[in-house]
Amino acid sequence: MQSQSTTNEASLLGLGAMGAALARAAATKGRRLTVWNRTSAKAAPLVAAGVTVAASVAAAVAASPVVIVCVTDYAATRALLEAALLAGKTVVQLSTGTPQEARELAAWATARGARYLDGAILAVPSQVGGPHANLMTSGSREAFAAAEGVLAEMGAVRFVGEPPGAAAALDLAVLSSLFGALLGFYHGARLIEAEQMGVDGLGELMAATAPAIGEMIRIDAESIHHGRYEAPEASLEICWRSMDLLGRHAREAAIDGSFPGFAAEMFQRGITAGFGDEAPAAMIKVLRAASAQKGAR
Ligand SMILES: NC(=O)c1ccc[n+]([C@@H]2O[C@H](COP(=O)([O-])OP(=O)(O)OC[C@H]3O[C@@H](n4cnc5c(N)ncnc54)[C@H](OP(=O)(O)O)[C@@H]3O)[C@@H](O)[C@H]2O)c1
Structure with missing residues (x-):
């Protein structure tokens, strides 16, 4: 050397x-x-x-x-x-x-x-x-x-x-978003395979729609930041319906339904808490309430 x-x-x-x-x-x-x-x-x-x-x-x-x-x-x-x-x-x-x-x-x-x-x-x-x-x-x-x-x-x-932990906090939040999305993608890939279609086409579609999905997440972040969940373009209940539909498809196609099952259960908690007509970002209130029960911030 x-x-x-x-x-x-x-x-x-x-x-x-x-x-x-x-x-x-x-x-x-x-x-x-x-x-x-x-x-x-x-x-x-x-x-x-x-x-x-x-x-x-x-x-x-x-x-x-x-x-x-x-x-x-x-x-x-x-x-x-x-x-x-x-x-x-x-x-x-x-x-x-x-x-x-x-x-x-x-x-x-x-x-x-x-x-x-x-x-x-x-x-x-x-x-x-x-x-x-x-x-x-x-x-x-x-x-x-x-x-x-x-x-x-x-x-x-x-x-x-200046807080030294700020970059790590943002990094972990991005990783949470990324891997949550990837798990949903893997279920989508199985769905496409079950329908005897090519997963490469799904990849191209996801890359093309990524900016629009990013914009939806940005709007959700604004909702959470300002605490505004009324008059949404798509309600939390519609999200639950989509996940319920995915669960139905998984049963019909006999593929693993773990991901839609988990997502439907989460959105169901939002509906049970009375937020079905609100924006999906109202899920943050469900998560905050669960954290409060555990004594976290
Ligand atoms: N890869 C990615 O896509 C990616 C993306 C974002 C962030 N990161 C982060 O970047 C960091 C490095 O990731 P990587 O992908 O480069 O991992 P990696 O390929 O597994 O390399 C690990 C590095 O750490 C060294 N190392 C581990 N333990 C050590 C020790 N006790 N003493 C001295 N050196 C030690 C290794 O040395 P040797 O070569 O001697 O084993 C090697 O240089 C991780 O924190 C990872 O989370 C990675």
């Missing part, structure tokens, strides 16, 4: 699928980058892209003012950074975690004299550096100013607030 002697713009710890994509995106756009990975062989393909490979975490951290971490989780991040001198550094955590983990790492890094920026990547590795990659960050504004240039090579980067 090459050793690092000059100061680079940023160091990146972690060259898994995501870390390698981040490094490649920044290096190929001319950013001077030092990298380190536990399994050193993963750094080799990046050398041709112009990165410098550090022999240790301590050397990688010493090499640059900005230290970006993208490993499996926060526990691994903390274990790595224990070995380094962080005073005066800007630490950017891009591994996925909870808001509480972000707050704890922010306090830990700050106590060691670092400026801390938490981040979340809304992309898969092949999208990094392209128009569909979004990076959300939160924490120290000074840390954001120091890291914005290199992060901008990896995706559209946004600062979402």
